[in-house]
Structure formats: C-alpha cells, structure tokens
Amino acid sequence: MEKKFVSAKDVAKLANVSQSTVSRVFTPGASVSEKVRRKVLEVAEELNYRPNALARGLINKKTNIVGLAMKDIQNPFYHEVLGMFSMKLREKGYNVLFVYTKNEEIQQEEINHFLEYNVEGIIITDALLSSNVVAKIHDNNIPITLFNRYHKDIPCNSVSSDNINASKEIASYFYEQGYRDIVYITGKINTSTNKDRQKGFIEYLKEKKIEVTILEGNYTYEKSYYLTKKMIENGHRPEAIFGANDITAIGALDALREKNISVPEETAVIGFDNIKMASWPSYMLSTWVQPIEKMVDEAIHLLLNNDRVNSPKAVKLKGKFIHRNTTK
Amino acid sequence: MEKKFVSAKDVAKLANVSQSTVSRVFTPGASVSEKVRRKVLEVAEELNYRPNALARGLINKKTNIVGLAMKDIQNPFYHEVLGMFSMKLREKGYNVLFVYTKNEEIQQEEINHFLEYNVEGIIITDALLSSNVVAKIHDNNIPITLFNRYHKDIPCNSVSSDNINASKEIASYFYEQGYRDIVYITGKINTSTNKDRQKGFIEYLKEKKIEVTILEGNYTYEKSYYLTKKMIENGHRPEAIFGANDITAIGALDALREKNISVPEETAVIGFDNIKMASWPSYMLSTWVQPIEKMVDEAIHLLLNNDRVNSPKAVKLKGKFIHRNTTK
DNA sequence: CTGAAAGCGCTTACAG
C-alpha cells in the first residue's frame, strides 16, 4: 500500500514560494516575512501538512525522542512514574520511546532500538545496566539517567530518594514510640533501594542496641503476606513492621488483619512510596512519600542538561513521612 | 555538543566496499557474497555501527514505530496491557512511541507527534477519539485500533471482550444461586465497556423479572467503596454485587468487610478483568478473566494486517469466569 | 554480486 505524504515541496508549489521558505516557516526563529508566513501556514493547514520528524532528526541530529525502559513489576508506583515522565517530557517537546523489560539488568538488545532511532537520552526505571552496555551507549554520546536506582560501578546519572535518611527517620519514629521488637521486610535484596532502606533502618536501631528482625521479601505483596503470616504462626508478634515498599507493607497488613492482630495497637506498620492504594480507606497506610514529581523533574533535567557522559551526578531527594492509620 | 555517528560510509571505507554494499549487508534478502558480508559485519562490529533508523524510515516509508496512547487511570489492568503490547510488538520488530493522556477523548495535539514520526499504526487504550481526528489520521493512511473500547460512530478497528455475554453469564450465575437482591456497580457510565456490561447483566435478569439495583460508580476503588458503605448504612444488604471491574469489586468487598458482612455467605461479589490483585490472598476475588494476551495479539494483528482504513473490524473475544472465594 | 547515482524530506550556509 502506497503512502502519500504531503511534503514541504507540495506546500511550496501551492504557496508560490521555495521549499526552503516553507521549511523556515516551521523553524522557530527563522526569518520569514509575516505575509509569506501567513500564506504558507494557510496552505499547510489546507493540505494538512506537518514537517516530517524523521527527516528533521536526520539533519539536526536532534530527534526529540527519549528512550524509557521500565521493568515489569507489579508495583503501581512505576505506573505513576511512567505517566509523569510522559507528561513532563511532552511539555518539553520530547517523545517517549518505550520498552518494557523483564530483566533486572537491561540487555543490550533491548535498547538497541534506542540507539538506532538516535534517542537523545535514556531513562532506566527500576532496573540497571551492565557497565559495558553503558559504555557502548556513551560511545554514541547518549546520556543515561537511572531512576530510583543507582550503582557505584555504573557511571551514569541517577535520581533517587534519600533512602538511608528516610529509613532512619522511620526507625527513629518506631524507637520514640517505645517499640523494641521490630521487623523489616526487605525488597529485592540486590537493589539499591532496598539496600539503602535496610541499611539506614538497621543502623539507626543498632545504635540504640536494638536488633531488627529481617524477613527477606522481594517487593511483592504475596511474599510479604506469607512471610508475615508464617512469622505470626511461629509465635512472633512484633510491635512494629517496616515494609520496604507499600506493596510489601500492605501484604503484611493483610496478614496481620487475617490473624486478628490489631493495627496499630498491637503492631504498627509503615510502608514506602505512597502509592494510591496506600490511601485507600481499607488500608490508610502510614508511609514515606517519595517526591515523584520532583524526582521526575530532576531526572529529566539531568538527562537533558547535564554535561552528558563525563561527569555523572547522583541526585538524592528528600521525601517525608505521612501518618495515617497504621501508626499511632 | 557535536554528536559523531558512525555511518555506512565509514564502514564502507574500512571494509573496502561501496556504501551500497554495506547497506545491502544490513538489508535482509539483498544479495551479497558471503565473503563480503563477513568482512562488512566484522568492520561494523568493530566500529559499533548500526543502521540509522531515521534514514531508513525516510526512504522506506516504514518506520517500525507504533504509537500507543493510554489514559491515565488507576486500573492496573492497563499496566499489564501496556507491558504485553511492548513485548509483543518488540518480537515483531516494532517500537512503541508512548503517550499518556488524561482525556477520555484523545485530543489531536496529543497524537500529532505520532503523525510527524510517521508511525505505522496507532493503538488507543482505554480512551476514544473523535471521528474527525480519526479522519485526519486516516487521511495519512495510518490505521488505528481501539483496545477495550469501541464506538459505532468511530470508523476504526477495535478489540474488546464480549462484555455483553460475559455479564449475562455472571447474571445467570447469580440467578442460579438463587439470589434475587442484586446490585450492579457501574464503571464510567459513558464507556462502551460499562455500557455493555451493564446491558447484558440487566437484560438477563429483567427476563427473570428481577430488577437490578444500579449504583453509579466510575471504575475507581474509592467511589465503589463509598457507594457500598452508604448502601449498607441505608439498610440495604444485597445478596450479590457485580462490580464493573475488579477495582470496583474490591472497593465493594472492603466496604462489606468493614461492615462485618460475610462474603460470600451474606453477599457474593464478582469483578471483571482478573488483575493480579484479584488473586491476592486477602481478596481472592471471583471475577471474569479478560483474555489479555489474545486481545493484544488480535489488536496487533488487526493494526498491522487489516486493509487499513477502509473496512474497520470490531473483534470481540470471549473470556471466562473464574471462581475464587467471593462466590459460593 | 557490486558500484555509481538518484532520491526520501528536510535544514542551513551562501548569495543576492
């Protein structure tokens, strides 16, 4: 099936100007007389002409495309993040080339297309890249920003919450409440988010001579639910539980509920992320608010403005605790 | 900042062949001697060369890009759908240009970029287009497929569940159980999904002389939760509730739980979608399974193979009921 | 099988 595109040449002919002039009309800042501009715009409208972004990208080496790779996960947090990126990038005139991946570490072939389309930057959310993949991308002079992840051996920009201090504050809150039997349900143990949350939490309490019980989860509801249930069945009813993210905390909450343990009276629960579900009336989960909007803004800013490849920056933003019904 | 791309010319020089030959090596089916092919591939690898997709798209009028627009909604169902589309399209060599939208009816400007990048097709999920926007897109000979929505006045392909028959089956199930006091909590009332689910459900029961109580929701948890709670506080404790989607059913479920109404003994609940949450141990929601994978396959097939603009098809696929703990 | 050349739809010096 033959496609027929309306090109600048067609518009030029009908408007009695050169093709260059048509191009200028659609190039912000180029000088065209007001009269000619109006005429061209009129004809363009009539013909339903729109400059071909591919041709433009070819010339300008400016495609206005950003690649975004996101890991398959049940956490709605990333859904909100994706929406935010799409809206914010659009406001700035960028388009999102999207890839869903199943791997914790993004594979070269999954983002080869990003390179072929000459994206102007790559955002990786909830996943990592091996450093030689990073090197290849940087060879092409394409900046990368990791969102909500970082890794000391991977030389690219990153934006995340200040997880260590956040979890210290949570630990401190529990401590002030007088809790001494405290549980941390981990996320995926090899992720930077989990490592930092765990670290801050445990370290703070260690200083207070409190040893935290660690339950190894994986950021899913199911795992957390079963871990909590089993713990209770084994006779352990902690005074407080910190879940590595909201989904984890909610899994614990449901297990407690099923075992008729009253929250927050017998056991207090705190999550992390502040996903929409956390404020559902049946949960009203106390949690740590990640400043999504700021994080996204910062990620985009870094990606588009930071002196690309050479001096990666790791930005950490502060969130805040929000008290709902699962803490006293 | 100057970007330096490796082009076919660079490879050609180093491999001692013409640029045309390099191109042929990367064009499936073009004839190149095995010896030359190996040589070129070797040099390409060394230089980290990759054909420029923009230039290719410009020549071929084949960009391998599909535009996907999705409405901002809290329903995780669409998250799963998005992932499925991304994976399936990638398998077929297509890339996804993604746009998040807040509007029930997609605006022209939100998808202008799709046109500028010459996408080969557009998928609209959980939203609609006005028919004159459709006309403009079809003028460019770009096919559209609506996913999980359709509208008789909008001449484009669509893929959805057979919602009418699905909800008839659900109605029939309730009827067979002997329930006579039955509630339907609607989704957004102007969506085709809701209209059909409501229609099938009510019609079936009307034939049996049963009048269904309609609660007007909007596909959100919160709305459904409050509606159900209020209903109970008003003294109405139905025998069965059908929620227009899982989120809706879960909202109702939580309200029932809070009011200490036992499910399914006093009130049975059925949802629609079979999102991951429906199988969480605390819900174990009985629901209607939408055959996501088949729906996505079919949507892609229609988009890429159906005789474009002229004869739009509306495909409806059958799902199945899955019995969990919220029905007897 | 392979190379030279035209052309896809643009942008942008260069003249005028």
Add this chain to the structure above:
DNA sequence: CTGAAAGCGCTTACAG
C-alpha cells in the same frame, strides 16, 4: 527576506 544547492544516512533501480 528569499531561493538554489548541498547534504543528513540511508535504499534501490540501473548497469555492468
């Protein structure tokens, strides 16, 4: 302010 021309990185008839 405007046009003719070169060129972005490719593909693909056309010859050989």
